Amino acid sequence: MHFRGNLILLLAAFIWGTTFVAQVVGMDGVGPFTYAASRFALGFLFLLGLWRFYRPVRVAGKKAGTYQSGWKPGVIAGLCMFVGVSMQQVAMLYTTAGKTAFITALYIILVPIGAVLLGKKLHVENWIGAGLAITGLYFLSIRGETAIGLGDGIVLVSSLFWTMQILFIDRFAALVDPIELSAAQIGTCFALSAIGAILFEPIHMGNVLAAWVPICYGGIMSAGVAYTLQIVGQRYAEPGQAAILMSFEAPFCAVSSWLILGEVMTMAQVAGCALMMAGTTVAQIRPLFPLLGLDKKKEVC
DSSP states (O other): OHHHHHHHHHHHHHHHHHHHHHHHHHTTTSOHHHHHHHHHHHHHHHHHHHHHHTHHHHHHHHHHTOOOOOHHHHHHHHHHHHHHHHHHHHHTTTSOHHHHHHHHTTHHHHHHHHHHHTTOOBOHHHHHHHHHHHHHHHHHHTTTOOOOOHHHHHHHHHHHHHHHHHHHHHHHTTTSOHHHHHHHHHHHHHHHHHHHHHHHSOOOHHHHHHTHHHHHIIIIIIIIIIHHHHHHHTTTSOHHHHHHHHTTHHHHHHHHIIIIIOOOOOHHHHHHHHHHHHHHHHHTOGGGHHHHTOOTTOOBO
16 A cells, blocks of 8 residues: 555656646746636636545445545645745745755655654654655756855745645545545635735736646646645655655656756756655665565664
């Protein structure tokens, strides 16, 4: 089950990484809040359809006493996600995309720390894997940029909210209806993004309609499918492993930008991808311990 959860999280990371290309294309003439509101609206409608489709499963769960609503916890997760997304957008006015990607992904380290503070046990290979992954992400994203400014501080705060979202999902993923949890999360982001678009941006429907292809991909695949896959995957994966796997959004983004947008990948970026892959491999090595004659029960806090 852990292996299945890991594959699901990798698929979610792949969708998020390729969504970056859609976002670059889709935001040509469309403000960030308008783009976010449009794609979250599509994702919410998609999830409502999925919620309706799985109604018989919920009815059976209610009769068996196993059903727990995911609407209320989903709203809290949505608030964390909206703040994280919005602060990233603001930070991009003051810092570079590479530094934004790297600092945001500090949740690779923050999530295990938060999990320990919440009483969870983590293995030493989780910490080693996180170290390799964050080093790889440095080579993939920073590219020699070392100055620290206002935007970097804003991104760091946004990373705290992403950490909260991951830990919150970890807490409720196995307890509540995953589709309701995802729908409430995306619906909350849609409502708040729409308010932001109305207050701060000129909305031109012609530009929105012209970007319908990337908006549909970002809405249905990223907001609708990927965030639901995150919830399902975190039912089986430990939070430290989940953070590393979801950080693969960055190399998937780099590769898709290279293939679709024609962006060049340097040797440092290739090395960064390799280090992230090594970090993921190390984090998943525990199932091999019996074959190696190692003690399965050794844990570190």
